[in-house]
Amino acid sequence: MKSRRKQHGIRSxxxxxxxxxxxxxxxxxxxxxxxxxxxxxxxxxxxxxxxTAIDWEVPRKALHSSIGFLTIxxxxxxxxxxxxxxxxxxxxxxLIPIDILRLRYPxxxxxxxxxVGILMRDSEKKTSNGVIWYVLGVDAVLMxxxxxxxxxxxxxxxxxxxxxxxxxxxxxxxxxxxxxxxxGLFPLAPRKSLAGFIAASLTGAAITMGFWTLLAPARQHGLxxxxxxxxxxxxxxxxxxxxxxxxxxxxxxxGVVAGLVTGIAExxxxxxxxxxxxxxxxxxxxxxxxxKVLGWLGRVLA
Numbered sequence: 513m514k515s516r517r518k519q520h521g522i523r524s525x526x527x528x529x530x531x532x533x534x535x536x537x538x539x540x541x542x543x544x545x546x547x548x549x550x551x552x553x554x555x556x557x558x559x560x561x562x563x564t565a566i567d568w569e570v571p572r573k574a575l576h577s578s579i580g581f582l583t584i585x586x587x588x589x590x591x592x593x594x595x596x597x598x599x600x601x602x603x604x605x606x607l608i609p610i611d612i613l614r615l616r617y618p619x620x621x622x623x624x625x626x627x628v629g630i631l632m633r634d635s636e637k638k639t640s641n642g643v644i645w646y647v648l649g650v651d652a653v654l655m656x657x658x659x660x661x662x663x664x665x666x667x668x669x670x671x672x673x674x675x676x677x678x679x680x681x682x683x684x685x686x687x688x689x690x691x692x693x694x695x696g697l698f699p700l701a702p703r704k705s706l707a708g709f710i711a712a713s714l715t716g717a718a719i720t721m722g723f724w725t726l727l728a729p730a731r732q733h734g735l736x737x738x739x740x741x742x743x744x745x746x747x748x749x750x751x752x753x754x755x756x757x758x759x760x761x762x763x764x765x766x767g768v769v770a771g772l773v774t775g776i777a778e779x780x781x782x783x784x785x786x787x788x789x790x791x792x793x794x795x796x797x798x799x800x801x802x803x804k805v806l807g808w809l810g811r812v813l814a
Contacts, residue, residue: 571630573674579650580670587663588730593654600651604644611641645786652789653796660736661803664723664770665796672715672774673791680708690779701781709775716774716795721767736803737762747807756813757806766802773798 586596614620615638625637636642649669653662684705693699724737736744742758757765777794778787 569633569677572633573677576646577670577674579646580667583663583666583670584727587659588727590731593659593662597651597654600647600654604647604651607641607644607647611644615639640786642786642788645788649789649792653792657796657800658736659731659734660724660728661796661799663727664720664799665792667719667723668716668770668774668795669788669792671719672712673778673787675715676704676708676712676775676778679711680705683707694776694779698776699781700779704779709779712778713771713775717767717771720770720799721763724766725763737766739763743803743807743810747803748811749807755810757810762806765806766799769802770795770799 585591610624614624621637625632632641646669650666653665656662657665684707687706689702690700690704690706690709692702724735725739728735728738736747738744738758740755740758742755742762756762774791774795777791777798780787780790780794782790
C-alpha cells in the first residue's frame, strides 16, 4: 500500500511539474522569453521593428567640412596654390607609408586607431584611409585645373559630399533609391537615395553660384568667368566673344550644370575608386568642359 501511495505521489508530482512547465502562468518569465534577430520578442509574439541608430560621423564630417573654410581663407588671402600643392604632396609622402605599415602590422593598426580611429569608418580599418584619397583629389584639381575651378571642386568635395551624406541619413528612408544605372550608362551606388542626390545637387549649385559672384572677385586676375564679361577669353581661343553668357544667364547655366554634375558624381559607383578622389576630379573636369563649350558658343555667336 505504501509503495503504491509513493508511486501515486511520484506520478502526481511529475504531472504537476509537467503542468507547471506547460502552463504560462506558472512558468518563469525568463523561460518564456524568446529571442529574435531584433531583440526579445514581446509577450503577444508580434515583433515591432525598432529604429536603427544613425551614425552621424560628427568628427569625420566636421573635419571634412572644415577643409572648405580653409580653402576659402587661402583663396581670399591670395595664398599661393603652389605652396599648397607642395604641402599636400609632402603630407602624402608621410601618410601613404603609414597606411601601408598599419595594414601589414596589427600592432600599428591598433595604435593608429587609438589616435585617429574616431575619424575613420569601419570599412577603412582594413583598407586604405579615406584621407589619402581626399588629399589626392585636392592635389589633382589644384595641379590640373584653373585656380577658380579647382577651388570650386574642393568646396564641392568638402560640402556637397557632407550634405548628401547628412540628408541621405535623415530622409533617405522616406525617398526612393536611385536607379542602378543612369541613362543606362553610369552605374550608381545602391545605397544612394533621392534625398542625398537632391542635397548634393542643390549644394553644388549654391557653391558654384555663390563662389563666382561673391568670392571669385577677391582675385581679379585669371578668372574663368566674371559677371560683366562672362567666360574668359582663354576659353575662347584668345578671341573676344559674345557676353551672352555673362550676368544671370551665364550664372544660372553654370549653377544648373554644376548642380547636376555634383549630384551624379557623388552618387556614382566606380568600383574601388574612392569618392573623395572621383568627386572633385569629375566635378572640376565637367566644369572645365562646360566653360570650353560656353566659350565656343560665345565665339560662334560673336
